[in-house]
Amino acid sequence: MFHTSLVDAILKGDKITGIRVLRREGLASIGAKVVIDATGDGDVAARAGVPCTFGNPELGTVQPATLFFHINNVDSQRLTADVQAHLHEFRKVNGVSYRALHWRVEEAEAAGEWDINRKSVNIYRGVHEDEWAVNCTRIAKVDATSTESLSAAEKEGRRQVQELMNFFHKYVPGCEKATIKSSASTLGIRESRHVMGEYLLTADDLLQGVVPDDSILCASNSVDVHGRNGANTTEYKTIQNGRWYGLPLRSLMPQHIDGLIVAGRAISASSDAAGAVRVMPPCMAMGHAAGIAAALAVSGGTVPRKVDAGDVRRILLEQKAFLG
Numbered sequence: 001m002f003h004t005s006l007v008d009a010i011l012k013g014d015k016i017t018g019i020r021v022l023r024r025e026g027l028a029s030i031g032a033k034v035v036i037d038a039t040g041d042g043d044v045a046a047r048a049g050v051p052c053t054f055g056n057p058e059l060g061t062v063q064p065a066t067l068f069f070h071i072n073n074v075d076s077q078r079l080t081a082d083v084q085a086h087l088h089e090f091r092k093v094n095g096v097s098y099r100a101l102h103w104r105v106e107e108a109e110a111a112g113e114w115d116i117n118r119k120s121v122n123i124y125r126g127v128h129e130d131e132w133a134v135n136c137t138r139i140a141k142v143d144a145t146s147t148e149s150l151s152a153a154e155k156e157g158r159r160q161v162q163e164l165m166n167f168f169h170k171y172v173p174g175c176e177k178a179t180i181k182s183s184a185s186t187l188g189i190r191e192s193r194h195v196m197g198e199y200l201l202t203a204d205d206l207l208q209g210v211v212p213d214d215s216i217l218c219a220s221n222s223v224d225v226h227g228r229n230g231a232n233t234t235e236y237k238t239i240q241n242g243r244w245y246g247l248p249l250r251s252l253m254p255q256h257i258d259g260l261i262v263a264g265r266a267i268s269a270s271s272d273a274a275g276a277v278r279v280m281p282p283c284m285a286m287g288h289a290a291g292i293a294a295a296l297a298v299s300g301g302t303v304p305r306k307v308d309a310g311d312v313r314r315i316l317l318e319q320k321a322f323l324g
């Protein structure tokens, strides 16, 4: 159901039995034997009273948000030639290059025409020859659980889009006549709540390539924490041992409240570990496993945390999931 917002969790003791929602018609309730919280922010879990942390509690930081946008009317041959000419300057971390146009940002910064808290511009080819997607705005300290904070951040994102357009026009070859084709309809949030679950996934688990017995997915995305300590500080750590790590079903099972499963970037993981598993492929695989665990709980007349992880894994394998 689209156009439906969560209002609250409905609880019977320590069990969630449904949710209150706001629909176009007004307030309504939806009953459920199992609720899967895939809000990204752990909204259902938080409303149900599950303990959550926010960002990195030790450092008091949260990954920055980004308003994506697309540009067109770009002379892509000239832009690509500029990037090719500077390939040797790309900064490599663990053999991965992840910066672009930092040579142009330096020029703009020297002229006092850059105030975005980063040193490079991530751009990706679009569908059409003259089109590029821009992943560059950076909005710090956004609290995605606060309407006020989100609203201020959306405004700042739009201001940065305009600043980037000025930058493209003046400093980037091939972009002199670029126009905004579209911008994202909403801010992209990299981090907010981390729901405390039966197991807290840590960055060390990932870097050591640990594959627990109750793994419901295997992934290899690196720990990727953007700009935690300023413009030039994206932290990027790849697996040290093994080719992938596993994510245990226990990290999808919140503490204290029964009948609830969390899938997506709010699962029980430390801030750094979430920096790896928050990306789309693991999030989709979590949704797959959460759906199977929910179905098994309902058909077995039990609660999700009591479902046998071996049964979830068996069905995942039957459905061609990759479990190492």
Ligand SMILES: Cc1cc2nc3c(=O)[nH]c(=O)nc-3n(C[C@H](O)[C@H](O)[C@H](O)COP(=O)(O)OP(=O)(O)OC[C@H]3O[C@@H](n4cnc5c(N)ncnc54)[C@H](O)[C@@H]3O)c2cc1C
Pocket: 004, 005, 006, 038, 039, 040, 041, 043, 065, 066, 067, 068, 135, 187, 188, 189, 190, 263, 264, 265, 266, 278, 279, 280, 281, 283
């Ligand atoms: C700028 C940026 C770049 C990224 N780049 C990449 C990349 O290159 N590759 C990659 O794999 N990943 C990337 N990611 C990460 C990835 O896109 C997300 O972390 C991932 O999609 C999160 O999935 P999710 O299912 O947990 O949450 P989401 O995809 O955010 O889904 C949550 C859904 O819940 C809905 N919702 C939330 N709260 C409520 C509520 N209270 N009531 C009703 N509905 C609600 C939302 O509308 C949304 O539809 C990027 C993220 C950002 C921000």
